[in-house]
Amino acid sequence: MIKEINCKKVNGTVRIPASKSYGHRALIALSLSKGKGVLDNFDMSLDIMATLKCLEDLGVDFIFSDRSLSIDATRFGQFRDRTMKPEESGSTLRFFIPITLLFDEVFEFRCKTGLLKRPLTVYEELFKDLDIVLYRDSLESLVVKGKLTSGEFTMRGDVSSQFISGMLLVLPMLEGDSVLKVTGELESEGYVNMTLKVMEDFGIEVARDGNTFRVKGNQSYLARDYKIEGDYSQGAFMLAAGVLGGDVTVTGLEKGTAQGDADIVRIIKDMGGVIDETPDGLRARRSDLKAIDIDISQTPDLTPILGVLLSLSKGTGRLLNGKRLRYKESDRIKTTVAMITSLGGDAREDGEDIVIEGKDMLKGGRSFAFNDHRIVMASAVAALRSLDKVYIDGYEAVNKSYPEFFNDFEHMLCSR
Numbered sequence: 001m002i003k004e005i006n007c008k009k010v011n012g013t014v015r016i017p018a019s020k021s022y023g024h025r026a027l028i029a030l031s032l033s034k035g036k037g038v039l040d041n042f043d044m045s046l047d048i049m050a051t052l053k054c055l056e057d058l059g060v061d062f063i064f065s066d067r068s069l070s071i072d073a074t075r076f077g078q079f080r081d082r083t084m085k086p087e088e089s090g091s092t093l094r095f096f097i098p099i100t101l102l103f104d105e106v107f108e109f110r111c112k113t114g115l116l117k118r119p120l121t122v123y124e125e126l127f128k129d130l131d132i133v134l135y136r137d138s139l140e141s142l143v144v145k146g147k148l149t150s151g152e153f154t155m156r157g158d159v160s161s162q163f164i165s166g167m168l169l170v171l172p173m174l175e176g177d178s179v180l181k182v183t184g185e186l187e188s189e190g191y192v193n194m195t196l197k198v199m200e201d202f203g204i205e206v207a208r209d210g211n212t213f214r215v216k217g218n219q220s221y222l223a224r225d226y227k228i229e230g231d232y233s234q235g236a237f238m239l240a241a242g243v244l245g246g247d248v249t250v251t252g253l254e255k256g257t258a259q260g261d262a263d264i265v266r267i268i269k270d271m272g273g274v275i276d277e278t279p280d281g282l283r284a285r286r287s288d289l290k291a292i293d294i295d296i297s298q299t300p301d302l303t304p305i306l307g308v309l310l311s312l313s314k315g316t317g318r319l320l321n322g323k324r325l326r327y328k329e330s331d332r333i334k335t336t337v338a339m340i341t342s343l344g345g346d347a348r349e350d351g352e353d354i355v356i357e358g359k360d361m362l363k364g365g366r367s368f369a370f371n372d373h374r375i376v377m378a379s380a381v382a383a384l385r386s387l388d389k390v391y392i393d394g395y396e397a398v399n400k401s402y403p404e405f406f407n408d409f410e411h412m413l414c415s416r
């Protein structure tokens with residue numbers, strides 16, 4: 001489906017939805033507690049619903065009302081279905097593989113096409129010498145069999161942090177103590193920090209020494225109520241909208257967060273963008289931006305919107321070290337370049353980097369979503385500084401993480 005965006009100016013205040021990453025983790029932590037609790041400031045998206053469905057199939061019950069989710073996990077482990085459906089959520093797939101390995105049963109992961117093309121190598125390597133089978137039945141089906149026992153685990157840190165988070169979440173549930181060693185660069189480290197933060201908030205202790213994590217076994221997650229913080233990865237689109245096209249205040253983002261994507265505030269400021277802390281929230285105002293070089297290895301989800309910002313800055317900027325971007329919902333190196341060029345900007349791939357020449361205005365035109373929610377949202381923001389309208393082909397991909405995006409962007413902020 002195609003969406004026409006004709007928004008040239010934004011003005012107003014927008015509440016940023018709850019963090020998807022915190023949402024996945026808090027749902028899992030509360031479910032592993034086998035108790036009851038309420039998650040407040042909770043927002044739905046297709047990815048979050050995939051995690052909910054997997055937990056429901058593992059025996060957990062939910063009631064959702066008014067952005068609040070009540071959870072009854074007292075029957076966790078009394079399965080309704082041994083087929084997990086992670087849809088297109090990489091986090092869900094990579095978090096639930098170790099969760100199902102708590103049970104010594106056979107589980108099937110039936111995925112939407114595309115998800116199983118994203119790497120599972122780190123688990124495949126890890127489980128090779130353990131008595132655990134990961135078997136890709138087809139492009140849509142993965143069979144998981146075995147039982148995880150405590151021990152010493154070594155995992156690469158430069159494929160996806162989700163493997164590390166997935167293992168960390170279950171290690172305290174095992175009978176003995178475990179050590180998890182991450183080798184090489186730990187990329188997307190902010191997401192591991194979020195995992196550790198949620199585990200701590202739910203009463204779990206992990207001792208960290210650099211990239212070695214020591215986790216005592218036989219720990220219990222505490223059942224509790226929990227408030228999910230706002231999502232900086234989504235806030236990034238609205239802050240960018242403010243500096244490109246008007247005056248936007250975002251609310252709901254916590255200071256001192258573990259979210260790596262909170263770095264968007266520093267990056268925009270380094271580009272000369274004006275973002276002020278106000279009593280209401282962060283206020284971003286239209287600014288002249290200068291191009292800079294940005295390392296995207298730690299904050300891959302910011303790439304599409306950083307691409308838009310650089311394409312509307314003065315000078316040449318580079319998005320650096322994006323090799324893992326190839327394994328997201330789309331190959332985000334290619335699709336970020338395609339989005340910018342299709343809207344009349346100047347961007348090219350350079351190995352694992354993207355090089356962008358800034359312009360005053362883009363032309364507009366048709367941008368393909370490539371089934372990537374973050375390309376959809378970045379394209380909509382690019383419309384603010386495009387001469388013609390922007391048409392987003394496949395805009396429904398936005399539902400993966402931010403179903404209310406167009407409501408917030410067009411109805412709350414857009415002023416013609």
Ligand SMILES: O=C(O)C1=C[C@@H](OP(=O)(O)O)[C@@H](O)[C@H](O)C1
Pocket residue numbers: 020021024091159160161162165187188191300301324
């Ligand atoms: O753990 C998480 O919640 C996520 C980790 C990141 O993936 P990588 O670790 O593969 O970069 C990020 O891109 C994804 O959107 C969410």
Ligand SMILES: C=C(OP(=O)(O)O)C(=O)O
Pocket residue numbers: 047088089090091092301328329374401
């Ligand atoms: C890559 C993303 O999510 P996931 O890996 O969970 O599919 C994302 O939200 O941009």
